[in-house]
Amino acid sequence: MADSDALSTGERSRRNVLKAGAAVAVSGGVAPLALAHPAVAAESALPPPASTAEVTLRVNGVRRNVTVESRVTLLDALRERLGVTGPKKGCDRGECGACTVLVEGQRVKSCMTLAVMEDNRDITTVEGLARGDELHPVQAAFIQRDAFQCGFCTSGQIMSAVACIKEGHTGSHAEIRDWMSGNLCRCGCYPNIVEAVRDAAKGGKL
Amino acid sequence: MKLFDYARTSRVSDAVGLVAGHPGGAFIGGGTELTNLMKDGVLAPDLVVDVGALALADIGVRKGQLLIGATARMGDVAEHPVVRERFPVISEALLASASPQVRNRATIGGNLMQRTRCWYYRDVGSACNKREPGSGCPAIGGQNRWHAIHGGSDHCIAVHPSDLAVSLTALDATVLTLGPDGRRSIPIGDFYRLPGSTPDQETALRHGELITAVEIPESGPAAGSRYLKLRDRATFEFAVVSVAAALIQAGGVVTDVRLAFGGIATRPWRSAGAEEALRGHPLTQATIAAAGRALVDGAQPREHNAFKVELVQRALADILEDFGGRK
Numbered sequence A: 001m002a003d004s005d006a007l008s009t010g011e012r013s014r015r016n017v018l019k020a021g022a023a024v025a026v027s028g029g030v031a032p033l034a035l036a037h038p039a040v041a042a043e044s045a046l047p048p049p050a051s052t053a054e055v056t057l058r059v060n061g062v063r064r065n066v067t068v069e070s071r072v073t074l075l076d077a078l079r080e081r082l083g084v085t086g087p088k089k090g091c092d093r094g095e096c097g098a099c100t101v102l103v104e105g106q107r108v109k110s111c112m113t114l115a116v117m118e119d120n121r122d123i124t125t126v127e128g129l130a131r132g133d134e135l136h137p138v139q140a141a142f143i144q145r146d147a148f149q150c151g152f153c154t155s156g157q158i159m160s161a162v163a164c165i166k167e168g169h170t171g172s173h174a175e176i177r178d179w180m181s182g183n184l185c186r187c188g189c190y191p192n193i194v195e196a197v198r199d200a201a202k203g204g205k206l
Numbered sequence B: 001m002k003l004f005d006y007a008r009t010s011r012v013s014d015a016v017g018l019v020a021g022h023p024g025g026a027f028i029g030g031g032t033e034l035t036n037l038m039k040d041g042v043l044a045p046d047l048v049v050d051v052g053a054l055a056l057a058d059i060g061v062r063k064g065q066l067l068i069g070a071t072a073r074m075g076d077v078a079e080h081p082v083v084r085e086r087f088p089v090i091s092e093a094l095l096a097s098a099s100p101q102v103r104n105r106a107t108i109g110g111n112l113m114q115r116t117r118c119w120y121y122r123d124v125g126s127a128c129n130k131r132e133p134g135s136g137c138p139a140i141g142g143q144n145r146w147h148a149i150h151g152g153s154d155h156c157i158a159v160h161p162s163d164l165a166v167s168l169t170a171l172d173a174t175v176l177t178l179g180p181d182g183r184r185s186i187p188i189g190d191f192y193r194l195p196g197s198t199p200d201q202e203t204a205l206r207h208g209e210l211i212t213a214v215e216i217p218e219s220g221p222a223a224g225s226r227y228l229k230l231r232d233r234a235t236f237e238f239a240v241v242s243v244a245a246a247l248i249q250a251g252g253v254v255t256d257v258r259l260a261f262g263g264i265a266t267r268p269w270r271s272a273g274a275e276e277a278l279r280g281h282p283l284t285q286a287t288i289a290a291a292g293r294a295l296v297d298g299a300q301p302r303e304h305n306a307f308k309v310e311l312v313q314r315a316l317a318d319i320l321e322d323f324g325g326r327k
């Protein structure tokens, strides 16, 4: 029986794909979807597991090399090791969004990913938005709309807003609220944040 | 967080071999759950194997089955046109989950394997039979507003938190795995275990067994399926109760119906009784009420969660209204 049949009919394939923990690739027929043959992946040497690693992060366009323990989060690597303190540590549990950065252009919470997992990726923090003295339109809109009080959540709000606008989730106030919901503001500046995101989205030049 | 070794590989067999060969090994997908659990000391793996580089992120239909790779991101699955059009309950359940930042990173495999949000489980200072077998369940006599009214035992009443799993339960999905003993196809109904006297054993997965994909049969009910999630705030919150409904009618009667519920049970909860009350009948006030009663038949509410008995019936009535039913 071909592996793909075993998968689609729900029958259990008794074929041994691994021997005593040693990695052995499965061979099988060709299936239309790569995931039908998970064990047939690109050949690669397996680097030995390690508790520290040298990691390259391209932070705001600058290559930064840093040796970190595997358990160091991207947030801690940025703040404590690279001195990039725009991303804030609010909850350290994924709940507040203060640590939001862009990885390869996508917004993520940097407290919930490990620096080693982000090796060789582009990281954009709030420090990377302005062009010299010229603020990014989202930054300008936050000032214009007075979209903060204490400012602790603001860098995360701005990074999230930049992505939210790029994703096209700014069609209405309700849509903005929903798609900005991963960023909490203890000062309760939500109405002004929504207006700022709306303004920046309308401005168009991001 | 305890120190651990980290490895990343693009070969599925290597990933499985590494974790299988290490009693303290664990996979990491997006890390949005495991990092929290490691910070809190709930889990303390000594080897973490990153599955992000495995070629398991495809989404597509093959032979009447939707296949979603285990490392596909929640956000990508939610916005995939085939998922939106032919399996809307999956898209709706995912979009109602967590936040955009989490959905950009979190994987389907990690989502299915997320742990309960029971505050006693998450707090290593508390007893918890799930985390520390035999230590007791403080939820049963303690703060249990979030806890289960179905599927609990004297040992555990923690709710399963995944919205995705509820939608997959309604659609009769199958979890595809690769482990040290080979491949398995596990119907989702067998994947999640009831706590019984071993609440620490949450799923059918064995140590080192990797979820590679989930498979969902195409069907008429799937194409018209819906998800309703009730929360303590409008968005970015776990379900207090939720309903996944897949249903078709012909000649004024329900011909096919699948109903699964979240927030009320120790695992995603399929209600055969509620389905039975509707199958072959028109959607009327009386049949909907009968389905609601069947759904909560045998429910075991606790001190702070008795409201769920009423709330989940109303949620069911509400979603059935979307299918043309009258409350």
Ligand SMILES: Cc1cc2nc3c(=O)[nH]c(=O)nc-3n(C[C@H](O)[C@H](O)[C@H](O)COP(=O)(O)OP(=O)(O)OC[C@H]3O[C@@H](n4cnc5c(N)ncnc54)[C@H](O)[C@@H]3O)c2cc1C
Binding pocket: A093, A094, A095, B026, B027, B028, B029, B030, B031, B032, B033, B034, B035, B051, B070, B071, B074, B096, B097, B098, B099, B102, B105, B106, B107, B108, B109, B110, B111, B112, B113, B114, B161, B162, B163, B164, B209, B210, B211, B212, B236, B237, B238, B239
């Ligand atoms: C603030 C917040 C709010 C949230 N709200 C919701 C919500 O409303 N609804 C909801 O459903 N979820 C919610 N979640 C949970 C979220 O969906 C999970 O954190 C996420 O899906 C986990 O996926 P991951 O890839 O990041 O998992 P990881 O953290 O990488 O892993 C989680 C677990 O799965 C295991 N694992 C990972 N991949 C595999 C695999 N392929 N095979 C076998 N085991 C594997 C890991 O070993 C680990 O035990 C929320 C999370 C946060 C932080």
Ligand code: FES
Binding pocket: A088, A089, A090, A091, A092, A093, A094, A095, A096, A097, A098, A099, A100, A109, A110, A111, A112
């Ligand atoms: S610090 Fe990362 S979400 Fe709060």
Ligand code: FES
Binding pocket: A147, A148, A149, A150, A151, A152, A153, A154, A184, A185, A186, A187, A188, A189
């Ligand atoms: S401005 Fe103070 S937390 Fe948002």
